[in-house]
Amino acid sequence: MTVPRERDAEDCLVAVQGASFGYDASPVLREVSLSVRARDFIGVVGPSGSGKTSLLRLLLGTARPQRGTVSRQPGLAVAYVPQLETVNWNFPVTVGECVLMARTERRLPWSSRSERVEVSSVLDRLGIGGLAGRHIRELSGGQQQRMFIARALLRRPQLLLMDEPTTGVDIASRHDMLHLLADLNAEGMAILLTTHDLNGVAAHLPQLVALQRTVVAAGPPQDVITPSVLERTFGAPMEVLEHLGIPVVLDRSWTASS
Amino acid sequence: MMEAVLDPFAYSFFVKGVIVATLAGGLCGLIGVYITLRGMSYIGHGLSHAIFGGFAASSIISLNYYLGAGVWGLASALAINRVTRSRRIGADAAIGVITTASFALGVALLTFFGNKGPSFDAALFGSIIGVSAADVWALLAITGFTGAVVFLHYRALLFATFDPDVADVSGVRVARTDALLMLILSLSILATLTVIGVTLVAATLVIPAVVARMLTQRFARMLWLSSAIGAACGFVGMNLSYHLDVPSGTTIVLTGALVFGVVLLITGGRRLQRTGRLDDHRGVAPAATA
Helix, strand or coil: CCCCCCCCHHHEEEEEEEEEEEECCEEEEEEEEEEEECCCEEEEECCCCCCHHHHHHHHHCCCCCCEEEEEECCCCCEEEECCHHHCCCCCCCEHHHHHHCCCCCCCCCCCCHHHHHHHHHHHHHCCCCCCCCCEHHHCCHHHHHHHHHHHHHCCCCCEEEEECCCCCCCHHHHHHHHHHHHHHHHCCCEEEEEECCCCCCHHHCCEEEEECCCEEEEECHHHHCCHHHHHHHHCCCEEEEEECCEEEEEEHHHHHHC | CHHHHHHHHHCHHHHHHHHHHHHHHHHHHHHHHHHHHCCCCHHHHHHHHHHHHHHHHHHHCCCCHHHHHHHHHHHHHHHHHHHHHCCCCCHHHHHHHHHHHHHHHHHHHHHHHCCCCCCHHHHHHCCCCCCCHHHHHHHHHHHHHHHHHHHHCHHHHHHHHHCHHHHHCCCCCHHHHHHHHHHHHHHHHHHHHHHHCCCCHHHHHHHHHHHHHHHCCCHHHHHHHHHHHHHHHHHHHHHHHHHHCCCHHHHHHHHHHHHHHHHHHHHCHHHHHHHCCCCCCCCCCCCCCC
């Protein structure tokens, strides 16, 4: 299934066409078609094991489809923010050292004056200025996520890919994060993130893709957050209400039993 | 008392031994930081055993030890790294399979054909008198090369160690960086085997790095601290080896273990937590202390 929108070829940053991917004999993604254009802000929703992270790997180019194609705009600058759960928080690096990792072009171990100014400026912008000297474990979940966004921004990406960026962060931090991402998107950066948080994240994004090994539905939240699509995606009956024009999902099996 | 301490420095074999032990300790301390943080602490143990296979093979065909064992060790290291990165089996299993087979082959070759090079005991536990001038020059060259690699690839090595997946999409050639690390690791183990021995070289990679991790939260500081601790343990251990008449590898490792115990005693158990799951990149819940 393809995202049902007309795409201008020169606007397309990454295009996945009929891609299938798996580990060993078990397929994780089947016949997935999806394209990301400049200024897109897309949320990929689906339960654990639906292939969200594998789709990110295809978009990043760290995995190759066994069938189908993934094409990227030549010279595309992509940055990736990993899941907090996959990070080794005992690793001996400070926030400043972690952010500076993005500057891979420089050979010398120490940072230049312009790099220090840039790191300080991006940390200030993300509201974690003054934490550059702290060890990464000493930050809250929201601050840790901002640190990785800062590292990504230092690469000046055209496309930012994020794996479950709101997992492990509190409600206030999630709210701030969505505003920050909306600002970055408004400045021209395309963003694609994965999430399983339908009410807290997905419902607030302009475009969604429901994934269950293949694309179940794609489009604005009103078209994707529907009982039929959600049941096919998550395998459980769900009710969808509307509040201030935003869809709100209720787990029907839970509400029925309580 | 002072005379007794300085007495062995009158012998050139001891001076060479001390130089090699100090350099080897510093070198292993430096590389050990990357190895422990990558969850490959066991690789030093495995690779030294693998190199023993190359040592035996090159001894039998009268090939230069550094060339034969070096190529053997590098091939083993690259194979381990490739299997580990593929995530099909864990690093410990990959090291266990590849290196113990190589060690067994070395023992079998020496049993069949006899040993024409350094003694079996010296290869296993290190020897204070087994150090030649060529060993000193080889170690100096390898230390210089390793220092240059770490300096010039500092950011790539750090990023590929901390988060290889993100590094890969951020312009770091992770496969090449990994291969470079395996090269300097193989060369370092090769150059230190004569003094420290096959069975004990792993400790010189792990102990200084773990002690340094207990003392600092910064990567750059951990690098030089670990190197300094390794060098100090090499120097003191080699002196103890002479005075106690015990194999040098044993005294170097025991000195490192003593330093670990003292630092643990001074800093307390909380610092030891920093080294807990040092290599675990999965399932570590982020703290929310701020």
